[in-house]
Amino acid sequence: MSSITHAKTPYYFVPSPSRHPAMASLGLFFVVLGAAQWINGANWGKYSLAAGMVWFLGVLFQWFSESIRESEGGQYGHKVDLSFRWSMSWFIFSEVMFFGAFFTALWWARAHSVPALGSLDNALLWPDFKAIWPSLAAGATASPAGIVEPFTTMTPFWLPTINTALLLSSGVTLTIAHHALIAGHRSKTIAFMWLTVLLGFVFLLVQGYEYFHAYQELNLKLSSGVYGSTFYILTGFHGFHVFIGMLMLLFITLRLQKGHFTSERHFGFEGAAWYWHFVDVVWLGLYTLVYWL
Template structure:
């Protein structure tokens, strides 16, 4: 612990040695080990995967409980709050780079890879190949041998547009909740936060229905050439981030109901809000580049 005088908040907080990082790594090992064996035909791998997830969730619950207790007992001072803000900023920056890599891959395939396959160098090998994007049939994809089954491409109407409205609305309700918290209106904050969580949950449900429709009625799958792989990688990873953000907002809402946070000290709320607005912005890029162009 820090050497602050009794009754005062420490300038820096030095936590006691923790078992949580090692235990989290233990759970991650079983997640990766189980997933690797399951996708390679070993049915027992799913049990390892399930055990790893359950173990990791228990560790995270214990870890976060300790952090919340430290915060609520006044162990965190201004320097700690500043370090949290920098940490969240760098984390979101890393997420920007993560999605930037996938958006760059999409741009490279559309602007370089597919046109190159349709160039004069490959005309003798694949004379009937059509370098078009998005590809919708065998022979018009980056698989001229016809190994990709015909499929339909996804349009912005209507499920993606509905999801766009849901996410944008959730950003508005979250901002209203933030202003209510800064004004000390806890009941109003909780109400708007529950609405934000509901909008996020609805987004995930609509996307799940969209995936079911794509697989069963459009024959659009992860294996549907470059179009299918980029579509599901981008929308799938974004959907995962929506789930993570929704859980963050859910736990923040529960903490608000327990009396945590004040009008002046609520970075836990702000950090989750930053992340949610980041998810909103990524979806706007995704909605434009994947569904419209």
């Protein structure tokens, strides 16, 4: 049962004017300003970035708290539920396009750019260039100017495979929690949600160790040619999405412990679950294309 008894739900909810969008934009302005100045050598940039991030997160906390009160107060009817579902669907679609762009960049570099640079047309310009993708010849930088330090590529064993098992397991525990919520077994739902959050957290720890291993022992860096840049961009952005998804699931779990959601009304739970399953699917593609091929 939800912690608040719902009154008659309105056909459609019209929110009152809110300061939150403007306040969130102000925080993001200082985040972007600080980041741009920091990477260009201005020491004050990091303070602007930190202050803007704290401001932005504070606004989000107030904004989400207000939305939760409205939802638990019975102000969100069927139409609002539909708008949330469409919004989350389009958001996940935008994320699919986001990762699709980077997967396409990886494919283009491997299938077109590297072979083209090693063709006869470019032989006079780069006579010593080797059109070899690094994953096929570990340690080959294919850098005739010697500007890329030798490095060793990442293999699927064992850290990436362990992370694959962790994410797939988290998808199973999340599905069990969902079915338990529908069946009205709140304690079981909470237990499996905490297990899902724990699996996501362990995934991030393993990936952090993988980065340390890659940087220190394999000399694999963001500057390690197109292989290094695509490796860190794809795995790094995915790790960030895992972190965001883990936070979503954490707050959903805390709300469950407060008595929020019912077996009939729990789109907040479903939206976070959709996002987490999307993160799982992206990792499977990444695991195959980056670590195996």
